[in-house]
Amino acid sequence: MASIARCLRAARPSALSAFxxxxxxxxxxxxFSVTSSNALRKYTKEHEWIDLSADLKTGVIGISEYAAKExxxxxxxxxxxxxxxxxxxxxxxxxxxxxxxxxINAPIACKITGINLLLEEKPGTINQVPEDDSHGGGxxxxxxxxxxxxxxxxxxxxxxxxxxxxxxxxxx
Amino acid sequence: QVYTSPSRNxxxxxxxxxxxxxxxxxxxxxxxxxxxxxxxxxxxxxNPWMEVNLDLLRCGIPSPTASSKHVPVDLVRRRSGGGxxxxxxxxxxxxxxxPSASFDFDRNRHAEMVxxxxxxxxxxxARVNDRHDIVVGPSEKETYKVSGxxxxxxxxxxxxxxxxxxxxxxxxxxxxxxxxxxEGYMQSKGVxxxxxxxxxxxxxxxxxxxxxxxxxGKMYEGGTGVVDVDAETAGEATWIAEEMETIDxxxxxxxxxxxxxFSTHPTxxxxxxxxxxx
Numbered sequence: 001m002a003s004i005a006r007c008l009r010a011a012r013p014s015a016l017s018a019f020x021x022x023x024x025x026x027x028x029x030x031x032f033s034v035t036s037s038n039a040l041r042k043y044t045k046e047h048e049w050i051d052l053s054a055d056l057k058t059g060v061i062g063i064s065e066y067a068a069k070e071x072x073x074x075x076x077x078x079x080x081x082x083x084x085x086x087x088x089x090x091x092x093x094x095x096x097x098x099x100x101x102x103x104i105n106a107p108i109a110c111k112i113t114g115i116n117l118l119l120e121e122k123p124g125t126i127n128q129v130p131e132d133d134s135h136g137g138g139x140x141x142x143x144x145x146x147x148x149x150x151x152x153x154x155x156x157x158x159x160x161x162x163x164x165x166x167x168x169x170x171x172x
Numbered sequence: 173q174v175y176t177s178p179s180r181n182x183x184x185x186x187x188x189x190x191x192x193x194x195x196x197x198x199x200x201x202x203x204x205x206x207x208x209x210x211x212x213x214x215x216x217x218x219n220p221w222m223e224v225n226l227d228l229l230r231c232g233i234p235s236p237t238a239s240s241k242h243v244p245v246d247l248v249r250r251r252s253g254g255g256x257x258x259x260x261x262x263x264x265x266x267x268x269x270x271p272s273a274s275f276d277f278d279r280n281r282h283a284e285m286v287x288x289x290x291x292x293x294x295x296x297x298a299r300v301n302d303r304h305d306i307v308v309g310p311s312e313k314e315t316y317k318v319s320g321x322x323x324x325x326x327x328x329x330x331x332x333x334x335x336x337x338x339x340x341x342x343x344x345x346x347x348x349x350x351x352x353x354x355e356g357y358m359q360s361k362g363v364x365x366x367x368x369x370x371x372x373x374x375x376x377x378x379x380x381x382x383x384x385x386x387x388x389g390k391m392y393e394g395g396t397g398v399v400d401v402d403a404e405t406a407g408e409a410t411w412i413a414e415e416m417e418t419i420d421x422x423x424x425x426x427x428x429x430x431x432x433x434f435s436t437h438p439t440x441x442x443x444x445x446x447x448x449x450x
Contacts, residue, residue, distance in 0.1 A: 046327055076217040076253075076363050076430065089327065094216075096363060098303075100279075101216045101253035102325035120361060120431065 042107065042156035045165065050107040050143075051133045056150050058113070060133040062140045063095065063104060066166045068130040071097035077119040077126065080141055084112045088152040092141060095126065104140060108152035114142035174385055177206040179403035182213070182248045182259065187415035188406055190251060193269050193324065193331045195411075203388045204267040205381050208259040210342065211246035212349060215254040215322060219360045219429045220247060223256040225352050233349065236341035245349070249425050252331060254322035255365030256350055262340035264377050266384055267333035272325055279304050282332050283321055285391060289383035290318075295373055306334070308371065316371035337372050338380055346370065356447040360432035 040052040047067035052059045068074070080092040086106040094103050116139050118125055126138040133139045157165060175192065177185050185206040192202055210233060212224050220226065224247065232242030259265065268282040283300045290298035290306070297308050301315065309315035321334040337343075350365070373380075385398060406412050418424055433439070436446060 076361070078217070091326075096215075096217050096253040098253075100323035100325055101251065103327065105327055 041159055042153055043159065043162035043165075044105070044107045044156055046105055047166075048104060048107050049131060050156070052145065052153070056153075057145055059108075059110065059143050059145055060139045060141070061092070061104075061107060061110075061143060062133065062138055063126065063130055064162070064166075065130050067102075068127050068138070071095060071100060071102060073097055074123045074126045077123045077140070079115040079117075079119065080112050082112050082115060086110060086112070088149070088155075095123075106143075107156055108145065108149035110143035110145050110149045112141050113144050116140055173200060174203045174388060174398045175205070175401050176381065176398060177204070177401045177403060177406075179401075179406075180207060180209040180261070181403075182208040182211045182246055183416045183420045184403060184406065184412070185265070186248065186250055186419060187412045188401055189267050189331070189333065190415055191406075191409075191412050192267075193326065193329055196269065198328050199271055201268065201270040201392050203385065204269070205384065206265050206267075207261060207263065207377060208265065209246070210243055210258075210260040211248050212256060212258055213248045213250050214256045215363055215365075216249065216251055216324075216428070217253065217363045217430055218249070218256060218365070219358070219362045219432055220249075220426060221429075221434075222352055222355050222358050222360055222362075222432070223350065223365055225349055227353075228345075228349055233342055233345045247425060249419065249428060250322070251419075252322035252324035252333065253363065255320065255363070257320050257335050258340075258342070258346045258349060259335060260340050260342055262338050262342075262372065262377075264336045264338060264380055265333060266336060267331065268388075269329060269331050272328055272330040279321070279323065279332070283319070283334065285387045286319065286334065286336065286384055289380065289387045290373060290375075292386070293375055293379060293383050295375070298373075303366065305368065306336070307368075308373065315369075317368035318371060318373050320368075336380060337370060338375050338377060339372050343370060343372065353450070354434070356444075357436055358432055358434050359442045360430060362430035362432065 041049055043049050043064060047064045048061060049064050050059045050061050074095055074097050076096040078094040086092055087109045088106055090106050091103045092106045094101050130138040177188060179185060185208060189204055192204055196202055212229060214220055214223055229245050229247060232244045235241040235243050266286055280300050283304050283306055287298045287300055287306050295308060298306060301307050304321040305317050306319035307315040307317050319334045319336045321332060324331040436449060438444060
């Protein structure tokens with residue numbers, strides 16, 4: 001939504017005042033929708049997250065802010081192939097930061113339906129907005145979820161549990 | 173647990189390293205040491221046409237003993253990240269595999285271990301810099317790189333490996349080998365190398381290997397001794413043979429290069445002036 005507003009602004013500056021109010025109204029609405037998808041967000045011990053749609057049929061996968069911080073500046077992202085079917089724990093690409101190449105694993109069984117090509121142009125997006133699943137965010141892949149995948153969800157952590165998990169990991 | 177490889181085959185050694193990474197006990201910490209015949213090793217996401225003078229590579233490099241003869245040089249793409257390095261018989265590669273939780277992560281931990289080994293052998297000014305390289309040199313302004321590091325992280329495990337220039341006879345030719353004439357015409361999404369002046373530490377392979385094993389033993393007690401990998405049976409093990417075939421294929425070596433553009437004249441996306449064509 002915000003990006004569409006940006007395009008319109010560039011094309012018709014005279015209409016800026018007309019759009020100004022709608023833009024500021026759109027942003028809070030966007031924030032609400034992000035919050036509701038957080039309720040269906042799960043994390044893995046390996047610091048990947050998955051956001052699920054309400055019907056549990058589709059999802060978006062990325063790495064957590066904790067992981068992005070640990071890796072440091074991301075210089076390259078190997079995106080998975082579209083159409084690839086994976087089981088939980090299978091590699092779906094990798095992230096290279098200053099010298100480390102780290103595998104990204106699928107949190108649940110799923111099929112890759114889309115990849116974030118923005119990361120090919122701007123791998124640093126992962127560092128800026130790693131947990132953002134909107135257009136312009138640092139998400140890695142969009143997936144369709146199988147029945148097996150829904151079962152895999154039970155093994156994952158909710159945001160609260162994940163926050164506790166990362167707090168204790170830091171003590172090593 | 174410590175392993176060494178008697179083989180000089182870079183594909184076999186890298187395959188053994190990956191095997192150790194993916195198959196050893198999740199809580200174990202492993203040291204693997206190996207030496208390769210002359211080769212140029214590029215990082216996982218690098219562009220060989222931009223990083224290496226492939227023409228020079230194909231010709232081979234002058235033999236240190238008989239300058240009219242040429243020694244063949246392999247081009248290898250490893251699975252860990254980072255930049256391009258040169259390996260030969262005067263360079264020892266060290267590799268530490270450990271649980272990734274303990275990788276939370278002091279990227280310098282094992283580089284420091286190797287540094288200590290060097291200092292024990294009399295290289296008093298060996299230290300780790302902020303790029304996790306091991307350098308020597310009289311001052312901050314005058315440093316020479318003797319080792320570069322790279323890392324690979326998988327579920328629960330972390331690999332940190334590095335080179336160590338001990339007595340390479342080919343140093344003078346390395347800089348021309350790692351400079352590509354095509355560089356000025358290309359723009360790449362891949363990872364670029366960071367250049368540093370290099371130098372040999374002037375130690376023997378054996379004494380270095382022993383010193384590193386010593387430091388490793390101090391850090392991780394309770395080892396079961398050093399195992400020299402049986403190169404023949406290793407090469408025949410299915411997993412390792414398949415891995416060797418993968419990394420020795422043109423598809424992996426060249427085909428895994430990230431997107432790049434090559435243009436002999438300036439373009440909109442890349443308006444830099446081009447070097448004159450040969």
